[in-house]
Amino acid sequence: MQIQADIGPFHEWAFPDGTLWTRFFHTDTGYLLRFPNLADFSVSPDGHEVTAYPVPGLSQQTIEHLYQNQVLPLALSRQFKLVLHASAIEIENFAMAFMGASGHGKSTLAAHFSTCGNRFLTDDGLQLEKGEDGYLIQPSHPSIRLWEDSSAALIPETTAAAPAVDYTPKSRFLADDEVAYCDEPRPLRALYFLGEGSANAVLIEPISGRDAMIELVKNCFLLDIEEREMLMHHFGQLSELARIPMFFRLDYPRRYEWLPQVRNVVIRHASELL
Template identity: 30%
Template structure:
């Protein structure tokens, strides 16, 4: 059983997870194969004791934020299983551990976490990869866990890989010939980048850009009530973890995040050629905010 590091956890897994960074340490989480059997829903609560059933893949149990039992059907593709473990399964486990898990990609800008949040196909990964190409380190792609304690908001790094469309990778100057699909039936490619472009240390969350599609490139302020709605909308495993205590905790965490982080609406027109312009637009927005804070402090 190998030990890996991701999301500020040591993960010991019987399933090989080459996407993650191998490490050493006492496991916080164990992923193992086992027989779930014909258990009843009465033994699980859609919270700390979670039973999931993926048609054509198998069943899995996620317990108390520290154990995952995977019971697969014969012939399941290993790449698909890894994608499920590192995606929806770990999202449930991270929520069990008290984290707010957002559908967002995140980069390191001046030692602060800057996130791009939105639904599937909205360009989160592509935008984060554009920043990575410009020399910024990446923290997360698609799954962003946030720890919220006493008003302090911290993003935990994931692992050094993007899942991107071939056209997006090509537009960023990458050769896609040697890259493999994320899974056998996926159109997206797995782009594993060197550790030197991956921020392995947790960082304070500074800003969240909520992505939207439009006819122009524009960044505007987002009111707290609208930011709250977007957070609820883009929380991972929202429809899976429905135990009342978890739902109440989730709403409290969203409220706390809105109080302590600035939000922007980032509207972009679909144009891969404009990615360098989008990077500059965000850089200028962050710089303008810093100038405003400095001027306010001097007053």
Template identity: 30%
Template sequence: MKHRYRAHGLDVASEVELPLPPAPLPQGVPDLVLRHGEGRPVPGGRPPGRLLAELTGSDGVVFYSLGTDGQRTTLRYPALCEFTGDAGLAEVTARLHPGTDPGLLPVLAAGTLLAVRLMLRHHLVLHASAVQRDGRALAFVGASGMGKSTLAAALCGHGCGLVADDVLRVDRAGGELRVYPGSTESRLRTSARGLAETAPPSAVRPTADGRLALRPRVHADGPLPLAACVVPRPSRDAREVSVVRLPPSKAFLRLTQFPRVLGWRDPASMDRSFQALADLVERVPVFDATIPWGPPFRDDVLTDLLTTVT
């Protein structure tokens, strides 16, 4: 394999270049092998077998679907891309629909495919971006568009290191919860492009889904204890950071609103995820945080946020 990575605690061998930390000493059997197959039309119907997840628009059009017949599992984006592999998606072949931008493949592989692989192995996966500060991780959890990547990128310019973007694996180790390094880039929306203005050209690139990938200072040395989870509430009107710590029952309900893989319906993995999430909210503080929104962010806003939640 041309590329070897160590991301989310998995050894990944890939024919496709991915925005993931390189494996320091690749050895043994990878946890995920990704091959780039020949392009072919990707149909609009559901994959064969039992449906594990599906996301549709308000018009009923399928955005993606995930199905398994017990031997093979398929993650299908109609008319875009399809990932097909064994039951647990350990050996996967990716095929693009004719005319699809090849740059979309790394976005989907490093995002949804890895999230699905982790969930099929019954790991807790948060829809979160995380940064490292003082040897611990701070996670920003929320739906797309709530500012997770923007805050992570801003804090990386404020002395933190990027741990993961968009996909965050959480495991219990003894009495603490820890998270794993994932993506080496923050994928920013158009409104957050100002965060990349001072970065060297080699650290910035456009992505196939219309965003800007910024490669900040990265933490990729191994798992970190999880210090806190923050659900951001961006505000153009607020003048100062306002933080509320949620009791465990409300924290649990709040975090269940933001699944990384929307439309997930596999009972076994859902049950384990709910148990792991219940354990998380008992052990890790969860905050709702109203944040005066940038970019640019005032230095005192970022400092106050870090001081309040860590």
């Protein structure tokens, strides 16, 4: 059963149509994340302990899906980890990332690249670890979530789909020989911010560190937006990342027949950076 919250939420997430998605509460034991009519998740202050309280009858697949894709990235932020709304694929043992708002094509690009031989590391919830020579992208769950039209256009019929979940019509496809997955960390060499799809050709252009910082702030996972110390630390992480000249704007017509050309242009551009 869901937990009784003693005070009102300090933050809420809603879909573009206004539908409430997540409510965030402070509790005596840390944080409470409420997904209405689905589940509550309690998260310890340090993000190392998470407990699910689903509504009766919620499938195990839905609980795991909520945890992997919604709760875990936020819990990692309490561990001072840097987690971004981005997908990532591998080119010549390096990682290239695609960042953008929901519906801009992050998962579509990850799926297309992976079915063409460039292994994917994540379709969202990209976790970065700072090393001596830059940043490493950590692999996440070996699956890609797609809308029906994208899965029909991109995913081989022989690829296994994970069991359906209760809150989204998206399908989740498990990595296999045809949807190639990279299970090792890879150095990040470029991050492409996805445009709106208004271009009539495949366009890549560099962007400034200032503009990159704005996009990074908009597309990061952060559980507590009120805690000053955590905000300062997180802002410092993003500022340090934004100083590296590896950020670009990528735009292209949002039609599936353009994806092979997008891949060719990105590979050619990435090769110039390696």
